[in-house]
Amino acid sequence: MRAVNLIPAEQRSGQQIGAGRSQGGAYAVLLVIAGLALMAYLYGSADHQIASRHTQIASLTAQARQEQSAAERLAPYTSFIALREQRMQTVETLINSRFDWAHVFHEFGRVLPSGVSISSLDGKVGAASSSGGSSSSSSSGAGAGAGASASSATPPGSVPTFTVAGCATSQPTVALLLQRLRLIDGAASVTLQSSTASGAGSGGGVSTGPCPANGPVFSVEMTFDPLPSTAAALSAATKAGAKSASNSVSPSSSSTSTGSGLQ
């Protein structure tokens, strides 16, 4: 009996299935075609993106240019508003950095005891001239004082200082005065410079007319809290506004301290 090999002749010598007559070349061609198709798709997609983005950029650039030209046309308004803001801020800062003189003078009138007469009251803020400005009743003296103090206004942080000179009926009254002065709103320190009985011969230039012959002549220096910084100025200004509002009601109440005014 003769054996018959049923395996086809092209597949007998270990040949792989699917190689076929082209020896796998067909698959290679298919792979290449598929790869090229994929790349063509990707290329086309990228090309489309490029084209659309070029258009988009051109459109955006044109719009931006248009907006910029509009902004340039309106720039004077912007700079005008900026200038207004700058000036407003500066004026606000200057207003807030002022010392409330009216309030302090109102407080002086409120706290001075009745047995006290004041012969001079000098106050200054910041780098104002030295305390020698006390005898400034003449116009020439005033001008000199201004010349010295004009270089500086009232910078934040500067300390208001008052020098009060006068006479009292007795030394205990001077002590009472010192206590009362400490009650003034914003007073930081009250320092007695001197309190000498007139009989001791130290009257100096201070008028002792309203005081007894042996009444003490005193000189007191007061310092107030430093002026607030710019940051704190706004809240201080609000507070000061409330004070000034109360000041406007004050004359009737302050008139009760009859001995408190300057004489």
Next chain:
Amino acid sequence: MTGRDRIVIIVVVVAVILAAGWLEVVSPERKQANELSAQVTAAQAQLASAEGQVAHARAAQSQYATAYASMVSLGKAVPPSQEVPSLIYQLSRATNQKNVNFDSISSSSAGTSSSGSADSAASAGFSALPFSFTFEGTYFNLEHLFSQLTDFATLSRSGDVNVSGRLLTIQSVSLAPHGSEAGEGGSDKLSGSIAATAYVLPAGQTVTGATGTPATAAATPAASTGAAPSSPTSAAVVKVNP
């Protein structure tokens, strides 16, 4: 050459062809697309910025009339020139209202650049106009005078600046009995001296801006485009550049 060798060669050749196609054709195109994408983002940001500027400018344009009015008001507090007659008039009026005699006024080194508090003033270029004046009155009248002088320019609770006269900063005050009237039974009048500083806009600036720049330029768009934002603005522009 065995069948396996042929397959390997075919795979390598196909891979090389595809890689070359990718590297030479597709990849550069995609890279360019990505670069353009970044450019689009940048252009969008630029457009957004420009739109923001325009919105800001339009807001400024809509505020122009109000801002012009407040600038004019500020100009009353800080005028472009020394305006000494106006200052004297205001002091005189204030002292009259408070029953205080206005004796004398003297100016010292007028127009010096301010320092100190005026650090802020200097930043805006304000110049200081130091002066002093003397007066006579009762204690409480003088107290009210100080209040009046301060009230020339004040801040409201809402933060607005209320201006009714020159912005003054009082630096020093001296009070003393008035002449020979001091003493028991004499007049209760005091003589006082105030050293104060008024402020002046820097040279070259007008009430509504620098000469020939902002305010003048502000007139340009309204006039040139013919699209005035509002009638008050146009009127204001006319005031700036008659």
